[in-house]
Amino acid sequence: MTTQDLSSEIGSALPYLRRYARALTGDQTSGDRYAAATLEAVLADRNMVIEASSPKVGLFKVFHGIWVTTGAPVTTESDGPRAAAQKHLARLTTNSREALLLHTIEEFSLSAVAEIMQIGGDEAEILVETARREMADGLSGRVLIIEDEAIIAMDLESIVADLGHRVTGVARTRDGAVALGAQDTPDLILADIQLADNSSGVDAVNDLLADLGERPVIFITAFPERLLTGDKPEPAFLISKPYSEEQVRSAISQAMFFSSTETLKA
Structure with missing residues (x-):
């Protein structure tokens, strides 16, 4: 070489x-x-x-x-x-x-x-x-899913439930995510980057953290290299699309256990 x-x-x-x-x-x-x-x-x-x-x-x-x-x-x-x-x-x-x-x-x-x-x-x-x-032992919490694709959202709901956590809701837009977060405070946020109305999952997460305080976040994106540039704060947990069930299960367990509060600023 x-x-x-x-x-x-x-x-x-x-x-x-x-x-x-x-x-x-x-x-x-x-x-x-x-x-x-x-x-x-x-x-x-x-x-x-x-x-x-x-x-x-x-x-x-x-x-x-x-x-x-x-x-x-x-x-x-x-x-x-x-x-x-x-x-x-x-x-x-x-x-x-x-x-x-x-x-x-x-x-x-x-x-x-x-x-x-x-x-x-x-x-x-x-x-x-x-x-x-x-x-996985003894870990359970409330998870907010921000995902605009219905099939993916259903898959994520299933994975979260199988791990023993409760889904507080599924949001398809930034405003929807903020509204759901206000109704039922999540312990973990699982968020896509690009949402249904062309709003940003990153902005939705930052709005939620500003309102609710720090909590672990997992981002999902088809283009992880765009977020891993070193030019700005980056998410501690980032899953690439298409993802495997094992990746999501592992990231959720890690995030819940470690409670990392590092997130991404737009």
Whole structure:
């Protein structure tokens, strides 16, 4: 692989590394620091990426080496949502959340997860299943769905209900979302970006957070790269369309458990 090809591969993978880092830390600034440290390590020794099964796997593998070395910190706050998240995370089996995110949200195969985390394939599978179980236990809440396509909205309702959560309503427009949020306060917002009347799901979410206060948000979009630019605050949880049921289930469990309040500003 030429230097130019390698740079292109890394450039394509970087937005998703940043997404992963942000979901792990619950904070865009912290996540970006880890991504920057990863790039610095790759620039110092690109063989760490070249020798991997793919440049993307290599990039995530370098990240994980740094993440583990620094103790996988999430927050140093003594109170607030991130401090509560830290207490929750302390109860999880070591490395299980990382394995779940890599396999479901970032869509790495179990063999790739094992390579990234430098563990055996069987261990990677066990960690993913353990994370699913631990994060689902005892978690239930109210979920507002903002989605203008009826079939997708019904699918999301089914997934949310199967996880034991209650759907407070389904909104097709920005104004509809704000109205539903005022009627029944959600614990989690699941939002599409482009809505029925050409209004913005991003604007709808920001209106809701301004009225209701901070709470976890999951965005769904067919063009995630447009939101993962690094030019502005970005969502902690972002699912690409077409999505899989497993991605949605994982993101909801992660968001409910971690209670990340990072969202996107238009």
